Amino acid sequence: MRISPLIDRLIDSLQAQPGVGPKTATRTALHLLQYNRAGALALATALTDAAQQVQHCRLCRTLTESELCAICANPKRDAGALCIVESPSDIVAIEQAGGFGGRYYVLHGRLSPIDGVGPEELGLNALAEHVRASGAKEVILATNPTVEGEATAHYVKESLHESGTSVTRIAHGVPLGGELEYIDGGTIAHALQGRRRID
């Protein structure tokens, strides 16, 4: 239903958010206009500031408005371990899990020749130099276990072959709390292949 030009435009614009369709957008627009105009204006300012000022960290390429992100600027983070991820949200997921004290490198995508995404777009040409300069002893490949993610991991491994750096891949297998009978065959095959001796 069309309400008024400005409200309709707000409803359309709200759908730029992932997972927000016409119904949620309508509810959100009316809620903000009825009860929280200050919040709507604060959100508008935050969107403008972030969209105009957020860029990529000079070292790890994650999103930040500073030259260096908080992790790269933190001297306590271990420069010896470099974790390669596809996107900034992967960093959020790994940081929230805790337990990793190293640094990151964000590809902003994965190799996908069909979409015109090659090594250049992912910053892979600069990666070997970055690894050398950072003094990383171990490069951990945390790209997603999809066809493109695996191809990307393979490419990175090959491109670091000459550097002599140790390259590892995160484990893929049965997730915690997962029950074997509900897990797909590919995951089970990975879990069997990646089995380890228990001492």
Add this chain to the structure above:
Amino acid sequence: MRISPLIDRLIDSLQAQPGVGPKTATRTALHLLQYNRAGALALATALTDAAQQVQHCRLCRTLTESELCAICANPKRDAGALCIVESPSDIVAIEQAGGFGGRYYVLHGRLSPIDGVGPEELGLNALAEHVRASGAKEVILATNPTVEGEATAHYVKESLHESGTSVTRIAHGVPLGGELEYIDGGTIAHALQGRRRID
């Protein structure tokens, strides 16, 4: 996890939207910054424009940036039937259901003495005059079937007593597709009480 001051502020501001918590807000912020900055800036403009310019329709009090909303300005809408609702989103719901060709009056709330919401805040003092001026033959009470909604409906009915206008209440009962065994007792009691002879 704190990412950077501007991104953190965006994540906080996104949570002004109903149903959006930290996890959805983080995903939304990173998605907009990675893939859709133009959409983020368009959303910022739409939010600012709407929050600054949207007011209440002079006649029915719904949200619009014009003096009159699209329904009040539409001469084809039947001035003989006036439907009283709690909020603009109720108008959206009724319009989407179709079948009602009359006009509306928005209370922007319901009587709730505890929260300091009295007849003045709901525009109920102006309602009798509005009904007289609009020439409505029937006033349909479509407030929600809650304690406050029922109290509000009762108040409106009383306040229109002298006007001689016919006052009706929308039916409450078993929803279409609802199965009796899963429906609460209050609804079934209403459905029995509101039973009608079939001819």
